[in-house]
Amino acid sequence: MNKADTKEVIKVVGIAGSLRPGSLTREAVRLALAGAAEIGARTELIDLREYDLVFCDGTRSEGERAPDVLKLRQKVREAQGIILGTPEYHGSFSGALKNALDLMSFDEFGGKVVGLVGTSGGAMGAVNALNSLRLVGRSLHAWVIPLQVSIAEAWKQFDEQKRLRDDKLAARVREVGRQVARFAYLHHSRQAQDFLRLWEEAPQNPGAE
């Protein structure tokens, strides 16, 4: 259970899964984070290009070879809400994002609220990528919110200033961030914490080990 102080401002981080300079996914994550900030969350974009990561080798000691792995884990551990953004790559989410997620685990994601945004080049959108990511979120024991936004034909949807042309679509992306911040707050409120404590202490608790 995450022990966030309810007086503490909720922190939401966004991880953009494209390393491309000028990435539109990064802009979508930025917009979702802006939505979270609108309702008072502290936000930070985690730009994977700025992290010198290594491939996950399954030892959990990758941080000894690449200190940025520890930095990434620390940033995500500090957050109560996480936005994951990905381009659709060959019918799934990007390998860069998968590796970043594989370098983390329940310590970073367990019990956290996660929101998803995706972009695609084609008209089918990033739904396959987002659905795959949803499964990964479940495996990381995170609460992935039902709302997700797929921006199909992203190259058409953003203008030269990297702003979404369609206000309704932009509002939906911001709403992902708003909901992540709101659910993260509810999840970590005093009443939710008390409920979870009582639940965990209950003599017959089918979920407890």
Ligand SMILES: Cc1cc2nc3c(=O)[nH]c(=O)nc-3n(C[C@H](O)[C@H](O)[C@H](O)COP(=O)(O)O)c2cc1C
């Ligand atoms: C390796 C690779 C695979 C891709 N596969 C798909 C795909 O399966 N379906 C699709 O619609 N677009 C596909 N695209 C296009 C990207 O999803 C699209 O350009 C996306 O907006 C890129 O995101 P970015 O601007 O954040 O880099 C692919 C692009 C690359 C580089």
